[in-house]
Structures are given as C-alpha cells and as structure tokens.
Amino acid sequence: MTPKKQKASKQTKLKILYRRRTNIFGSAKLIKTFDDEFDPTKLAKVVIRIQRLDALWREFEETQDEIEVLEDNEEDFAEERQDFQAIYYELKASLQSKIPVQTVPPVPPPAPAQPLSSVVPISPSVRLPEIKLKEFSGNLDDWVSFRDLYISLIHSSVQLTAVQKMHYLRAALSGEAARVISSLEISANNYLVAWNLLKERFENTTLLVKRHVSALLKIPSLKKESAQGLADLADEFDRHVQLLNKLEDSENHWNAFLVERLSQCLDSVTLREWETHVSAGDKYPNYRELLEFIHRRSRIVQTLKLSQSANTQFEVKHPKPRSVVAHVASDNVTQCVNCKHAHFLFQCDQFRSLSPQQRSKS
Known part of the structure; x- marks a missing residue:
C-alpha cells in the first residue's frame, strides 16, 4: 500500500473511531437522562442500565486505545478519558443507590493469592479473584473468542492497573502469540503496545x-x-x-x-x-x-x-544453411587453361607452383 493510501486508510479509521466514541458518549447521556428522570416504578430497568453502562465503559476503553495508537499521542487524550470516567463513576453510583439494599447480592470475599501457573500475582495491596483465561497460542481460529473474553475480564477492568493487565496478558499467551510480545518488559507503558501488537498480528478480519x-x-x-x-x-x-x-x-x-x-x-x-x-x-x-x-x-x-x-x-525468419553438394560434370565445368583438368586456374597446383614470371608467360 502506498504512503498516500496508508494515510487515507488511517484517516478513514480515525473518522470511524471518533464517530463511535461520540455515539458512546451519547448513549451514556441517555442513561443519565434515565437517572435524572428516574421513576420508581421502573426499578427493574436500573440493573439493565447498569449493565449497559459497563458495556459502554468497555467499548470506550477499546475505542480510545485504538485512537491513541493511530494518533500516536496518549497525552492529548487524557481529558477524554477523565470526562468519561467521571460520567461512568457518577452514573453507576447513582444508579446503584436506587436499588434497595436487600436486593444487592453480597460480594464474595476475595480469593487468596495463587501461584503464577494459575493466576498472575498482583500487588500486595490489591487482592483479586482468580481469573482463568483459555490460553491463546496464536491459532487464528481461537483469536476472536480469546479477544472477547480477555477484553471482558481484563482489558476493560477499571480495578486493574496497566502493569497488572500486562501480567495477565503474558500469562495467557503461549507459542507464537507469546513470541510476539516476548521482547517487551512488563511495565505500564508497554501494556498498550503489547495488546496492539497482538491485535495487529492476529486481528486480520x-x-x-x-x-x-x-x-x-x-x-x-x-x-x-x-x-x-x-x-x-x-x-x-x-x-x-x-x-x-x-x-x-x-x-x-x-x-x-x-x-x-x-x-x-x-x-x-x-x-x-x-x-x-x-x-x-x-x-x-x-x-x-x-x-x-x-x-x-x-x-x-x-x-x-x-x-x-x-x-x-511478423517475425523475420532466417533460412537454415543448407549443405551444398557440387556435382562435377566434364561437359559444363570450365577447364584449367594451364593443365586442361576440370578446375579453375586458381585451383591448379601446377599453376600455383610457377614463379610470377613463368605465370605471366603461360
């Protein structure tokens, strides 16, 4: 693809991503309208709105990540993230406050820390339940299911830091997929780089x-x-x-x-x-x-x-050389004027053996 086409393709992708982000903000505003004009008779719809809000959060995070990678400047988009985070947390807290306490299921205690083979260790200050992901080895047939599950459990989580997500990502990969990000150190700055490297390698629609x-x-x-x-x-x-x-x-x-x-x-x-x-x-x-x-x-x-x-x-054809066979007949070949044999004078051995003076006299 030429640089001009690559630039046009990039601009098209960005246009689609910006439109998608605008739609996400619009959907969040509709949920806010529901919250502001809440009718107690519609209590059953609160849980549905909360689920929708969580889905919007995941979609925003994924869309914003793609925009920042294409624009190659994360700092310029800090305000957009902060704005949506503020909307998300305010709305979710407000919606959850409308649910009667007795209808909120108890939160199970966190599971104890597990070794790396089963769950990635997190910082001592944060204890998370064990998250088991089906290992992705690089088989294209498994990419979509792995991607969706990973985004749902890890990538879109607001409780996990970038470093923690990088740990989970490393632990969930093997084979060719693991080699794609093997050169990257585990750090907050490398998480999005690693995730987008995987998407670039395996997300070939x-x-x-x-x-x-x-x-x-x-x-x-x-x-x-x-x-x-x-x-x-x-x-x-x-x-x-x-x-x-x-x-x-x-x-x-x-x-x-x-x-x-x-x-x-x-x-x-x-x-x-x-x-x-x-x-x-x-x-x-x-x-x-x-x-x-x-x-x-x-x-x-x-x-x-x-x-x-x-x-x-129209190709010019050159005739093949043919062998020439001379048929000598005594009745049509010139006789030598010197020896009277059937050959030309310049072929006569007797004539060629004469001196110049003798040749002129013959």
Whole structure:
C-alpha cells in the first residue's frame, strides 16, 4: 500500500473511531437522562442500565486505545478519558443507590493469592479473584473468542492497573502469540503496545472471514443418520456462523460466501493475483469486485495472447544453411587453361607452383 493510501486508510479509521466514541458518549447521556428522570416504578430497568453502562465503559476503553495508537499521542487524550470516567463513576453510583439494599447480592470475599501457573500475582495491596483465561497460542481460529473474553475480564477492568493487565496478558499467551510480545518488559507503558501488537498480528478480519467461510464449505456431509452426528454437525456449523457474526454484519455473510466459492474456482495464477490484490486493502472484498477483477484479468490474458500471435506472425525468419553438394560434370565445368583438368586456374597446383614470371608467360 502506498504512503498516500496508508494515510487515507488511517484517516478513514480515525473518522470511524471518533464517530463511535461520540455515539458512546451519547448513549451514556441517555442513561443519565434515565437517572435524572428516574421513576420508581421502573426499578427493574436500573440493573439493565447498569449493565449497559459497563458495556459502554468497555467499548470506550477499546475505542480510545485504538485512537491513541493511530494518533500516536496518549497525552492529548487524557481529558477524554477523565470526562468519561467521571460520567461512568457518577452514573453507576447513582444508579446503584436506587436499588434497595436487600436486593444487592453480597460480594464474595476475595480469593487468596495463587501461584503464577494459575493466576498472575498482583500487588500486595490489591487482592483479586482468580481469573482463568483459555490460553491463546496464536491459532487464528481461537483469536476472536480469546479477544472477547480477555477484553471482558481484563482489558476493560477499571480495578486493574496497566502493569497488572500486562501480567495477565503474558500469562495467557503461549507459542507464537507469546513470541510476539516476548521482547517487551512488563511495565505500564508497554501494556498498550503489547495488546496492539497482538491485535495487529492476529486481528486480520479479511483472513478470519475467509477461514470461517472456507470451513463452512468444507464441512463434510453425514454418511448416515445418527443423533450424535447431527448434533456435531449443527454445533460445528453454528460455531463458524457465530464467529462470523462477531467479525462482520450478518447481511455480509452472503457476500463472503460468494467471494470464497468463486475464488475457489480460479486457476492458481489468477488466484495468486487476486490474493495479492486483496491484501492491499483493509476490508473484506466485495463479490462484484471479484467479478470485475476476473473480467479485467480475462481481457489482459486475451490482449497478451493477441500480442504474442502478432509477434510470431511478423517475425523475420532466417533460412537454415543448407549443405551444398557440387556435382562435377566434364561437359559444363570450365577447364584449367594451364593443365586442361576440370578446375579453375586458381585451383591448379601446377599453376600455383610457377614463379610470377613463368605465370605471366603461360
């Protein structure tokens, strides 16, 4: 991708992120309106608003992280974080105060500290319950589920410091994924760097969509009826569909299916050109885009074929040298004027043996 296209792509992403952040603030204001105009008859909706507020907090943190990475300046955005934190804490405290005390479930005592193998140690002043994460080794098929769970439990937590999050992140990785951030020291400043390195390496939406659609197409048919086989088929198929739903809007699934199916029909040379073309973009290709690419490729191949044919037609052909066989006949070959034999004078050995004076007299 050229620097100009990279800059345009960056600006487009930032525009989307800024709009998303504005929408988050707007949603928080709606919850504040609910709080300001609270009607005791709508007590049941308080818990729902609290859950929504927590979800907005997680979404804000993720969006703000992406903005700061693209803008490459965290200090300029401290005010935005403080503003949303103030809204979050004030609203949550106000909403929770509206819930009768007897309806608030008791908070369980914190679990004792565990060794690093099961839970990452936190500073002595903070004791957190054990948080178990499924280990991520770098398998792309596991990225979405790992990412969502990690964001929910660790990344969006307001109780954890950046250093603590870095500890949890390190402990949750293995194999290729662990190697991506292995050179980074555990520090507050390195946490966002590490998290965004992982997202940059594994959050390839185009490739993930392609893999899941391809997997759907490759699920084998059942050879015979069986309860377990039917259940496994439904579970496997729906697993890929659910992951696709997280990667893109469901209305785009048909597009992804058509693109994948048609691309499987291409020859190896054209498929390689198509994959090269797709890798230059940052979004999953459109079915019409693939059709246009194939037609364009067809015209190029046809033009090259005509050009090669024209070059062959007008190529200058040089005749192959042929061996010349001299058939000597006494009735049509000039006789030597010196010795009267059948050869030219300059071929006559007798004549060449004469001195210049003798040659002039002969």
